[in-house]
Amino acid sequence: MTAHDIEYIEIYTADQQRTADYFVSGFGFRERARSRTDRLESVLLSQLGIQIVVSSGPAAEEFIAAHGDGIADVAFACEDVSATRDGAVAAGARLLPTADGEPPAVTGFGGVRHSLVRRLPGESAQLPPGRGWTPVTEPAAAAAPDASGADVPGLRRLDHIAVCIEAGRLYDQARFYIEGFGFEQYSSEYVTFGEQAMDSVVVRSPSTGITFTIVEPDATKEPGQLDEFLKRNGGSGVQHLAFLVDEIVPAVLTFESRGVEFLQTPGTYYDALAERISGLEETITDLRKANVLADRDEWGYLLQLFTRSPFERRTLFFELIQRQGAQGFGSSNIRALYEAVELARTATS
Structure with missing residues (x-):
């Protein structure tokens, strides 16, 4: 099962x-x-x-x-x-x-x-069955080396799938995947940021090939981005796909040059980053240039950045993530970004 x-x-x-x-x-x-x-x-x-x-x-x-x-x-x-x-x-x-x-x-x-x-x-994944596929013999050249001969940054694998569900259903949904598909609960966390809050559970297959981060808004707090997603999406759905990359800064800059739009990070976030996470002092300039976020857990640190949704309802979006030992999902960035936006807002008011 x-x-x-x-x-x-x-x-x-x-x-x-x-x-x-x-x-x-x-x-x-x-x-x-x-x-x-x-x-x-x-x-x-x-x-x-x-x-x-x-x-x-x-x-x-x-x-x-x-x-x-x-x-x-x-x-x-x-x-x-x-x-x-x-x-x-x-x-x-x-x-x-x-x-x-x-x-x-x-x-x-x-x-x-x-x-x-x-x-x-x-075994390697095959063509989805039952579709009557016609193979394409000359694939698009977007993933080929660039003019200098250097390899273009690429995606390594699907790191995790973020699922947003209605308030009050989090643990029932996690239990469904544990009992129905043999997943295991990896972690759980309650995160507050300002007047908003969310609860989360991470479940994954024993093989670690499937990881779901399931999140729900706290209905007792002020509505926020999760509530907006649920409204625009007409209920529960996949909020984002996270793709693992080897080096996130060149990947962001490359994908951005191809038209992918990423979220912008306020400068005040980087002003506090060296104090929040030690050991990144020499890379903060590069992270600031690419708007990349950083987080640390007991195993190491991770770097991440989210795209803007390319779809009309602004629901599904994507994440790039680089793991340097870290096994978490960057939850501290929610609070850090909230505080950075507040600092920027009060500085200009």
């Missing part, structure tokens, strides 16, 4: 070409295959072990109307599909109808489903 890896992520979008171009031109994904039916037109993009399916068509219209462009399927790789399916249903999931040849699928959270694909641990 254990899911061990992410097989693929499927995004439903009203503008397939524009969304696919965002990943290819911006992040260096390559187009691998295309499929077309009377219900759905899809393009499969890949980069190392990351597979993203971008789809549009009549089968996607109900999801898009309810949630806007976003992630409709987080497909799990399973050693035993039948056992995983039965375990998920026993934990409360509903079995969803699928077309001939497609893998079984169960409900997850909000409008997001989980297709269950048979793949043994250690």
